[in-house]
Amino acid sequence: MSLSLSVPPYPKGIIPDVSFKYIDMDDLNKSAHIAIVRRSTFNDVSKTFDGFGGVREDALIRDGKLRNIPGLSMNLLGGKFEVSHIDFIQKAPASAYWEEGEEISFRQYIECIQYKGGSIPIYFFLSDIHKIHLPYTRKADKVTNKYLAQFEATPPVSNNERYELEGFTIVSHKPNKLNYWHVELDAFDGINPAAPVVKPKSPKKGVDKKSTSHKTQIMLELKELLTTKAMKTLSDCASVPENTYKALP
Amino acid sequence: MVKNKEFTQTPNSIKLKKNEEILQWEVGIPMSATMATTIDIDIDTLEENPPQYMQTGYCLASPFEGFYSFDPNQQIEATAVHFQVSTTPSGSIDYVSYDPTQLRSIFFSSPSIPSNFNKIQFAVSEELKNYSHYLPNGSAMALSRINALIGQLSAIPFEEVIAELTPSQTIKIKFKLDAEKIISVTKPLDSQQERELGVDMVIFTLFIDGNAQFIRTVNIKKVINFVQKLMSE
Numbered sequence: 001m002s003l004s005l006s007v008p009p010y011p012k013g014i015i016p017d018v019s020f021k022y023i024d025m026d027d028l029n030k031s032a033h034i035a036i037v038r039r040s041t042f043n044d045v046s047k048t049f050d051g052f053g054g055v056r057e058d059a060l061i062r063d064g065k066l067r068n069i070p071g072l073s074m075n076l077l078g079g080k081f082e083v084s085h086i087d088f089i090q091k092a093p094a095s096a097y098w099e100e101g102e103e104i105s106f107r108q109y110i111e112c113i114q115y116k117g118g119s120i121p122i123y124f125f126l127s128d129i130h131k132i133h134l135p136y137t138r139k140a141d142k143v144t145n146k147y148l149a150q151f152e153a154t155p156p157v158s159n160n161e162r163y164e165l166e167g168f169t170i171v172s173h174k175p176n177k178l179n180y181w182h183v184e185l186d187a188f189d190g191i192n193p194a195a196p197v198v199k200p201k202s203p204k205k206g207v208d209k210k211s212t213s214h215k216t217q218i219m220l221e222l223k224e225l226l227t228t229k230a231m232k233t234l235s236d237c238a239s240v241p242e243n244t245y246k247a248l249p
Numbered sequence: 250m251v252k253n254k255e256f257t258q259t260p261n262s263i264k265l266k267k268n269e270e271i272l273q274w275e276v277g278i279p280m281s282a283t284m285a286t287t288i289d290i291d292i293d294t295l296e297e298n299p300p301q302y303m304q305t306g307y308c309l310a311s312p313f314e315g316f317y318s319f320d321p322n323q324q325i326e327a328t329a330v331h332f333q334v335s336t337t338p339s340g341s342i343d344y345v346s347y348d349p350t351q352l353r354s355i356f357f358s359s360p361s362i363p364s365n366f367n368k369i370q371f372a373v374s375e376e377l378k379n380y381s382h383y384l385p386n387g388s389a390m391a392l393s394r395i396n397a398l399i400g401q402l403s404a405i406p407f408e409e410v411i412a413e414l415t416p417s418q419t420i421k422i423k424f425k426l427d428a429e430k431i432i433s434v435t436k437p438l439d440s441q442q443e444r445e446l447g448v449d450m451v452i453f454t455l456f457i458d459g460n461a462q463f464i465r466t467v468n469i470k471k472v473i474n475f476v477q478k479l480m481s482e
């Protein structure tokens with residue numbers, strides 16, 4: 001028997017349908033105790049979880065670089081995505097975002113599917129990682145003042161002349177061409193609502209290194225949140241209500 | 250402030266010389282002769298301010314000579330400044346660089362605490378066997394940061410400990426305090442991240458019955474005080 005015969009067929013039920021719409025994650029979070037699953041970077045339970053049952057960071061983030069957390073891929077459970085579907089990886093161009101109303105031809109992307117049997121699932125509850133505050137401080141200097149003024153923000157200042165700020169997480173529905181149930185996790189600084197926090201590779205010459213320190217704080221807290229809220233097993237999982245993803249006729 | 254004191258070190262103690270007088274502590278920070286980092290103690294500060302240490306619960310013997318005895322649950326805190334040093338095959342030390350602006354606290358522990366130290370160090374060494382590739386460039390400094398962290402965390406009473414080196418160049422040490430409580434302390438090992446978070450700052454999480462109660466960026470001294478108070482209640 002060839003290896004290819006042991007690969008199960010792609011779960012076509014998770015492909016976006018023209019009748020589907022984007023899911024409002026705030027509404028979904030309010031309506032049900034929704035679970036999310038991410039594939040471990042390892043196919044080995046002992047490498048994925050530590051001796052206390054917590055998830056290891058390198059099982060969540062392939063190369064562990066802080067800047068790679070924004071846009072972290074996950075999948076919504078409780079709809080048509082089942083845990084075993086994490087064995088299928090959508091490669092470009094199938095990994096490109098689906099647009100509402102777009103009709104997908106599976107044949108067009110059939111070569112873009114990679115199968116990775118035996119994947120280890122890591123679970124989260126949406127309510128544990130969506131809209132979670134990430135407190136941080138930022139030096140009250142000219143650069144920060146200019147940035148705050150741009151967004152008319154007036155945060156309190158602590159005794160050591162640092163602004164006390166709160167970033168937050170967002171789980172966004174980002175369906176791709178072959179997986180409607182794909183979501184991504186981002187962190188925001190609480191000032192600029194449009195730009196996720198992405199830590200630069202290294203500070204540019206002439207830029208005060210401390211100008212990136214708030215991003216380091218946010219990203220370290222975000223990593224801690226993820227590893228803290230990750231679960232080895234899932235006790236319960238609510239269903240995604242149909243009216244949250246099916247557009248009205 | 251007294252600086253540039255000569256000293257020698259053995260795996261379980263640090264000996265300092267001041268005006269030819271040998272000052273010696275038995276410490277909870279076994280320092281390897283191969284580790285390219287060591288410490289300088291601000292002895293004058295300790296001498297001038299013994300009441301401060303008495304008030305905070307630290308019992309510092311006088312004069313500064315010989316072994317000290319103090320409450321086994323407490324530690325003596327001192328200001329330290331980091332040196333980068335090289336060692337000869339015989340273990341003697343030659344200074345390579347010294348930065349008096351890089352000050353931090355270190356803790357001298359009673360002889361009972363090294364057992365905690367050894368447990369944490371064992372957990373870290375097991376982790377290093379498989380994940381040392383996660384250490385940042387200049388791993389000697391990273392190992393020094395780990396050693397200092399272990400020394401500080403040795404004051405925490407715990408049942409079990411595990412360590413995790415992460416690919417984003419941090420170390421996470423988790424303690425099972427009792428059947429219900431687990432804490433996690435994460436510290437950057439990379440110089441830039443450490444500076445950006447704050448030299449003595451760590452990410453601290455308390456779990457009760459498996460649920461994270463909070464995640465905070467705090468000074469490690471606050472973590473130790475918090476946990477000691479929590480476990481004494």
